[in-house]
Amino acid sequence: MRIGIAGLGRLGRRHAExxxxxxxxAHLVGACSPVEAELQAAQADFGIERLYASFDAFVHDPEIDAVVLVTPTALHADQVIAALEAGKHVFVEKPLALSVADCERVQAVAQHHADRVxxxxxxxxxxxxxANAMAEVKGGRVGKPFLxxxxxxxxxxxxxxFVRFAESSGGLFMDCSVHDIDLARWMLGSPRAIRAFATGTIALHEGLAQHADVDNGLAIVEFEGGARAVFYASRTFAHGHETQTEVIGTAGKLLVGHGAARDRVVLSDAHGVRHRAVADFFERFSEAFERELQAFVAACAGGPSVPLTLADATEATRIGAAITRSLRSGWPEAV
Ligand code: NAI
Structure with a gap:
């Protein structure tokens, strides 16, 4: 599969590696970025020869079969549509778009290119x-999950x-909690969300106020049928990256990722007994980043279809957008 990557920033560079x-x-043959230095690095570090400053020229390169888009979120919808219309398979970073209308535009075009991933x-x-937690939930080990x-x-x-990034990221909930939103829907069996309430605070980064954003936020989402979800996101932890998820059911509960311990080493010295902490999401999810691209490439080559749909991504945006509206209005918002 001949692959081109667009966006070689913080995450794009990792995907390229x-x-x-x-x-x-996967054969990484093409790269696109408006930043000349990023293209030169792509050539020097990965031997990529097909270099594009123009996205339009990039997606129409007949020597590229599939594109991986790691560009600012505000560009995703139009770029996915352009890539599908040019006959490419597309992997795009989350979230699919910041508005439901943009997600639905992508879905409509994708329906006409159903042979493309x-x-x-x-x-x-x-x-x-x-994945193991989901297998336990599916196997009924926590009973019926409801929270x-x-x-x-x-x-x-x-x-x-991320203060500069707030302009294009959609803010804390669309940028960070959208992962938790997708997980909650997945674990709860994809119920329809009906109402959301959010609040938050700026603990450290006052610059976020001009983007109507916060650096610590809480949200509650109600789903049809009684299931509920509670999300917390923070940009300001002092010790490291800490992603965790608890699924509570009628016959038990499970917890994925407790604390931020980097590994099983416990250091005891004059300052006490402690773990080093996971630094960031790259470290926590490095294996998952590989596995998702492996799944994409396999699907492009005719293997198993990918286990999440554009409709899932649209629902994540629908919920994230309602949460963001609630943060700004101070009231519960219909999803
Ligand atoms: P970034 O700002 O570091 O990188 C953006 C890249 O896009 C830069 O290389 C920039 O030159 C390039 N770019 C800008 N305009 C372009 C255009 N018109 N055509 C082609 N390239 C263009 O941003 P970052 O942090 O790498 O985020 C990119 C995307 O990845 C965002 O959608 C973000 O939500 C997502 N992301 C996902 C994460 C995850 O956990 N799955 C983690 C971090 C980011």
Whole structure:
């Protein structure tokens, strides 16, 4: 599978490394970025020869079969549509788009290109622990699941990257909690969300106020049939990255990822007894990032279809958008 990657920033660079060196059946042959230095690095580090500053020229390259889009979220919908219409298979980072209308535009075009794979990178579904947890839930080990409590908490980034990023990311809930939203729907059997309430605070990063965003946020979502979800996201943890999810059912509960311990090493010294912490989501989900691209490439080559649909991604955006509206209005919002 001849693959082109668009976007070689924070995450794109990691995806490029995986595509170049670790994914069976993938040949990373093309790259697109408006930043000349990123294209030069792609050539120097991965030997990529087909380099494009223009996205339009990139998606129409006949030597590329599939594209991986790791571009700013606000560009996703139009770029996915352009790629599908150019006959490419598409992997696009989460969230699919910031509005339901944009997600639905993508779905409508994808229906006319049903022989092309269109996959959204909800990476946690490919994490071995989350996959095992889902197998337990499906096997009935917690009875009927009715409550998911899930959090995505990042180490405080003093550089302010995500303050600048807030312009295009959709804010804390669309950027971070959208993962938890997708997991909650998955674990609860994809019920329809009906209402959301959110609140939050700026603990450290005052610059977020101009984007109507917060650096710590809480949300509650009600689903049809009685299931509920509680989400917490933080940009300001002092110790490391801490993603965890609890699924509570009528006959038990399970917990994925407790605390932020990097490994099984416990260091005891004059300061006490402690673990080193997971630094960031790359470290926590490195295996899952490989597995999701492996699943994409296999699906493009005619293997098993990918286990999540564009409709799932649309629902995640629908819920994330309602949560964000509630954060701003201060009232519960219909989903
Ligand atoms: P970034 O800002 O570091 O990188 C964006 C890249 O897109 C840059 O290389 C930039 O030059 C390029 N770009 C900008 N306009 C472009 C255009 N018109 N055509 C082609 N390339 C263009 O952002 P980051 O953090 O890498 O995020 C990118 C996407 O990945 C976002 O949608 C974000 O939500 C998602 N993401 C997903 C994560 C996950 O856990 N699955 C984690 C981090 C980001």
């Amino acid at each position: 995986n595509l170049a060196w670790r994914i069976r059946g 269109a996959m959204v990178g909800f990476v946690r579904r490919f994490d071995p622990s989350y 998911v409590r899930s959090q995505t908490c990042d180490l405080n980034d003093e550089s302010g990257f």
